[in-house]
Amino acid sequence: MAKAKPAAKTPPPVAARPKLAAAPPAPAPVAPSPKPEPKIIAQDASQDRAFTVPKARPGAGEDDASAKEALARLNNLALARQAHQQAADAAPKEDQAAPTPTPEKPDSDAKAQQLAEEAMRREALARLTQETQARQRQREAEARRLAQAEAAKRAAAEAKARKAAEEQARQEALRQEAARQEAVRQAIQAEQARLAREAEERLLAQEAEQRRLAEEAEKIRLAEEAEQRRLAEEAEKQRLAEQAAAEAKARQEAEEKARREALAQELERKARDAEERRLAKEAEDRRIAAEAEAQRQAAEAEAKRRAAAEAEAEAGRLAAARAAAEAAGRRAAAEKARQEALALEEQRAARERESKLASMPRIPADSPRRKTLIGGFEPEVQVLIFAEMWRRNINMHAPLDLLEKAKNASYRNPWVTVALRSDGRVESITLNRSSGVPAIDAEVRDVILKLAPYKRFPRELAAEYDVIEIPSIWSFNRAVRLFWGGG
Secondary structure (H helix, E strand, O other), rough: OOOOOOOOOOOOOOOOOOOOOOOOOOOOOOOOOOOOOOOOOOOOOOOOOOOOOOOOOOOOOOHHOOOOOHHHHHHHHHHHHHHHHHHHHHHHHOOOOOOOOOOOHHHHHHHHHHHHHHHHHHEEEEHHHHHHHHHHHHHHHHHHHHHHHHHHHHHHHHHHHHHHHHHHHHHHHHHHHHHHHHHHHHHHHHHHHHHHHHHHHHHHHHHHHHHHHHHHHHHHHHHHHHHHHHHHHHHHHHHHHHHHHHHHHHHHHHHHHHHHHHHHHHHHHHHHHHHHHHHHHHHHHHHOOOOHHHHHHHHHHHHHHHHHHHHHHHHHHHHHHHHHHHHHHHHHHHHHHHHHHHHHHHHHHHHHHHHHHHOOOOOOOOOOOEEEOOOHOOOOOHHHHHHHHHHHHHHHHHHHHHHHHOOOOOOOEEEEEEEOOOOEEEEEEEEOOOOHHHHHHHHHHHHHHOOOOOOOOHHHHOOOOOOEEEEEEEEEOOOEEEEEOOO
């Protein structure tokens, strides 16, 4: 704020001359001008984004009016001094008509007054200059202050706007985050509900599947028990039959062996008796030779008679032995002819089975009605049970000829795949890996075909498949055994 302007000094009064016209009154002291209001260069901006320069407040031009007023006062002082000088110049003319008192140095007074007025004028001019400069500095300072205030207001408004925008963005981000979290929560709830439903459905399905598997397992157990009983009965029957056959064969072999031994013993006994008789005869001959010549003739006749009788007896025994040998040969030939006839019949039956097998129509390998067993890891229980029953049937009913043929041969376990039709017939036999012995491979094929036809597929299995391929490894160690697998 500018300081208050001091009051202008009043010039000293000029002594009036006698008989002179009254001097014009001194100009009235100049009243201090009112405190100038600074010009408005800016105004507080509204909350709107757009900025407009505010209008000037009233009284903004009072500084110019004060300057004009001071100049007017100076002009008045100059006019007053001029009028006083004209009055002083007109005074001698009036003094000629009337006496005048002794003048009191009018020139010096006028000069002094003039100097005083000049000093006042200079002082007023200097004061006016100072006031003008002070007001100018005040206006500049106020303008700077207002500019700084306006800049601060604008910065505050911008900061406030930024803060409001940031707050709005933060609120929007919070709202979006809340919406996202709500959506995530709803999605989690929906997923949890879906998982709960799926778990419940899986639990129900598992319970149903467990019940079905339990029922199937019970059926399978009963079927297996029945099959095991049947197989046990068949195995017992086969064992008894094989035992009876083995006993009959053993008896026949024992009888044949005993007959051969008896024949050999009889021949040996005969040969021994003949040797003993020869030795006895030689001894008797030597004894007779030592006797008298008379007895020699009689002894020779007797000896000849005995020799003829013994020769005749020996010839009868030899004829009986030859007849027995010929009968044994005939029986052996008959047995050999029978075995050859059986072999020929078996070969004819094998060729017939192979012919039927070759002429049987095949179901395509890529048909969905065709199933290939995956060994002991087969996931379909019914297929695995049927294949297991078929494998056990082969194990129990395979003839011992395979073992006899495998005893004296260097072989490896063959890998064979058998394709069975739903009616129990054999569709095909595939030798995936040979045993290395053609006789064993042929016997394996023959065993499979001899035991056919096999049991039909169960109703549920036949409804799904027409052919089931069963791969297995054949072993002939102590018995004919089939194992899962291949390769």
